[in-house]
Amino acid sequence: MFKAWMITRTDAEGYRCTLSDLDESQLPAGDVTVQVEWSTVNYKDGLALTGRSPVVRQFPMVPGIDLAGTVTASRHPRWREGDRVVLNGWGVGETWWGGLAQKACVQGDWLVALPPGLTTRQAMAIGTAGYTAMLCVQTLQRHWAEAGVAPGSGEVLVTGAGGGVGSVAVALLAALGHTVVASTGRPQEADYLKALGAAEVIERQALAAPGKPLQKERWIGVVDAVGSHTLANACASTRYGGAVTACGLAQGMDLPATVAPFILRGVTLYGIDSVMAPMSRREVAWAQLDALLDRHRLEQMTREVPMAEVAALGSQILAGQVRGRVVVNVNA
Ligand code: NDP
Numbered sequence: 001m002f003k004a005w006m007i008t009r010t011d012a013e014g015y016r017c018t019l020s021d022l023d024e025s026q027l028p029a030g031d032v033t034v035q036v037e038w039s040t041v042n043y044k045d046g047l048a049l050t051g052r053s054p055v056v057r058q059f060p061m062v063p064g065i066d067l068a069g070t071v072t073a074s075r076h077p078r079w080r081e082g083d084r085v086v087l088n089g090w091g092v093g094e095t096w097w098g099g100l101a102q103k104a105c106v107q108g109d110w111l112v113a114l115p116p117g118l119t120t121r122q123a124m125a126i127g128t129a130g131y132t133a134m135l136c137v138q139t140l141q142r143h144w145a146e147a148g149v150a151p152g153s154g155e156v157l158v159t160g161a162g163g164g165v166g167s168v169a170v171a172l173l174a175a176l177g178h179t180v181v182a183s184t185g186r187p188q189e190a191d192y193l194k195a196l197g198a199a200e201v202i203e204r205q206a207l208a209a210p211g212k213p214l215q216k217e218r219w220i221g222v223v224d225a226v227g228s229h230t231l232a233n234a235c236a237s238t239r240y241g242g243a244v245t246a247c248g249l250a251q252g253m254d255l256p257a258t259v260a261p262f263i264l265r266g267v268t269l270y271g272i273d274s275v276m277a278p279m280s281r282r283e284v285a286w287a288q289l290d291a292l293l294d295r296h297r298l299e300q301m302t303r304e305v306p307m308a309e310v311a312a313l314g315s316q317i318l319a320g321q322v323r324g325r326v327v328v329n330v331n332a
Contacts, residue, residue: 004101005310007061015051017311027105028097031076036069038124039099039328041313048093049314057095065089066127067099068120076108084114088128089275100310102330112282115290124327125302126289129164132274134285136245137172139270140221143243151177154220157234159183160250161193165225167301167324170196175292183207196297207233213258228252235261247272301325306332
């Protein structure tokens with residue numbers, strides 16, 4: 001038997017999320033079984049745990065889009081018992097039983113080897129949020145390399161900076177030598193964001209309301225976890241030839257923008273998806289996270305919780321009340 005969060009939906013009881021005892025024989029028929037050591041709670045897990053959006057598409061479902069642990073059995077040629085692995089996305093926690101459990105049975109093709117310099121706990125402190133931040137930063141790096149933009153030659157904006165994607169993006173961009181401007185709705189977290197490497201902290205409100213199609217040119221690049229007017233304003237204030245990476249929708253899924261920044265300033269808007277990103281891109285992202293992310297800063301942005309607290313965190317993360325990252329000790 002093992003412990004797992006379990007989401008059920010029935011006519012009689014509606015949408016329910018309970019901490020349950022499951023038998024290993026109930027696990028889905030993947031080709032690798034993993035003893036999960038750490039998991040986490042991302043924004044999408046919040047949607048699944050609360051049922052706020054239809055993220056979970058099969059019932060019953062074990063939520064958790066991330067896990068890190070040790071392989072205990074494998075029929076996959078790449079993995080052997082004892083291998084340490086990380087899993088992000090691929091529909092896990094949505095259409096396939098996920099990581100908020102002590103055991104998981106998944107497809108070996110979805111697994112990334114734990115980078116040599118990271119523990120399973122650190123990998124989950126990074127989680128999908130941090131790995132997505134890395135995908136955004138790598139996209140900006142490719143754009144800047146082509147455009148001949150050097151670190152320090154302008155400011156980079158990170159929105160939703162107090163959240164998971166935002167906190168890791170701030171730390172990564174600062175580690176690369178960029179001047180990072182962190183936008184947050186929580187000005188009380190200014191010291192936290194500066195400790196992660198932000199040069200300046202601005203109020204979310206400055207970007208959240210409808211703005212002009214073209215604004216003062218400021219950013220050489222943007223990591224946006226927020227969407228809606230914030231993303232439109234970020235594009236409108238990006239410098240000539242700059243780039244914006246859009247990965248989130250914490251403010252909204254809409255994009256009330258004009259084409260002006262794209263056709264008059266040559267701004268590029270990149271969409272970032274972590275869930276179905278090809279394995280080659282994931283491996284490069286995890287290797288760079290291992291090489292670049294300051295472990296002290298990672299620990300500063302991370303809070304540890306036992307399994308019992310997971311359901312409450314689902315609502316808190318959707319309310320924008322979770323700072324940085326959360327790791328879940330699935331054995332506590
Ligand atoms: P978090 O909740 O940790 O971070 C989101 C942050 O956005 C909050 O902390 C808050 O930061 C800010 N925010 C919240 N509500 C609003 C609002 N109404 N208006 C403006 N800002 C707001 O979530 P994650 O970091 O886990 O995820 C961030 C976003 O990225 C989510 O939308 C998520 O779905 C998406 N995502 C997408 C991925 C992909 O593959 N494309 C992968 C991972 C995440 P502050 O208080 O500092 O303003």
